[in-house]
Amino acid sequence: MPNISLVLIALAAAAQQRPPLRLVREFSLDAATGVSFGVIGGMDLGPDGAIAAVDIGNSVIYRFTPAGKLRDSLGHKGQGPGEFLASAGLAVGPAGEVALADISTRRLTMWNADGTLRGSAPVVGGMPIDLLWRGVTPVVGVMTFAPGVGATASFGPVVMGDQARQGEPIATFPDPRKEEWPTAVTCGMCRRALSPEGKLLGAAPDTIYRINEISADGRVLRSWQRTDIGAGRRTDEEVAALEKRIAAGPAGARPMPGGRPAPVIPRGDIRFRPRVQGFGFDRAGRLLALVSNAGSTSPVVDVFAADGTFLGTVRPAEHLRAFVIRGNRVIGLSETADGEHVIHVYRIE
Helix, strand or coil, rough: CCCHHHHHHHHHHHHHHHHCCEEEEEEEHHHHHCCCCEEEEEEEEECCCEEEECCCCCCEEECCCCCCEEEEEEECCCCCEEEECCCCEEEEECCCCCEEEEECEEEEECCCCCCEEEEEEECCCCCCEEEEEEEEEEEEEEEEEECCCEEEEEEEEEEECEEEEEEEEEEEEECCCHHHHHHCCCCCCCCCCEECCCCEEEEEECCCCCCECCCCCCCCCEECCCCCCCCCCCCHHHHHHHHHHHHCCCHHHCECCCCCCCCCCCCCCCCECCCEEEEECCCCEEEEEECECCCCCCCEEEEEECCCCCEEECCCCCCCCEEEEEEEEEEEEEEEECCCEEEEEEECC
């Protein structure tokens, strides 16, 4: 007669190893769609599953239908209304409207769902660093600098007029110095998202595994983390290749369309991959986080319950470097062997 205790232990272990969900790839956006991406600097999903991606190499926003067909393009290179140079953040609203914050010109531009220009104005009160969408209003993140204080990031709803102003902040936090990273809540360059309740989520900096929900005054309200696993470590060959690129300076990076080089901006210990590359909530209230885990040669998706309980890990077939979630749909960014950007579209099951 089998030992009941051993059977139960075996069943529990099998349940823990079983992926908590499946990411079923529906299609990919690449040159076959009629678009040759330069450098994707941001992407988002509309409520209906439509896709928007900003190509900072070609200074254009491409929009695709939920089925992956090219719909149209928005904007072009420049510094006036409807134009942009570099993206600090791209977001799609509930009616399909699109907003983009330009870190170079410090402008915020919005288009209606039909592609017509709704408005464009300079962002005042700081340097734009991100753009998200909450309810019917975009949320802009700005960075300010003060002597003796350092940098402070603040996120709040956009008040649009002749100028784009930030309303009452939903979260404010100091941008930590490198020696403060081990205890920092988040940082200005860290990945961000919004909770279903509209609160700001921020990844902790560098190789720390922690995603925090942040209060208006910068306190941690709740966290999602794993203490039993470290950051993904690069191989010796990968470290050598990255050191070579850094030593070569900006000109040593992969060139963008038009011959302009893509800058190499290392952050933290280059022996480790960036810890968190994207996260968000799905329709079931689970937090999905694209992370570099020790022992994995490519980023994986860790899945948590809303209360922070770790549910398991999903390994996408593609090597993803960015990740956006809306409802039961996910888009992930990867590269081909020759450096072309590809967007993969998944369905959560």
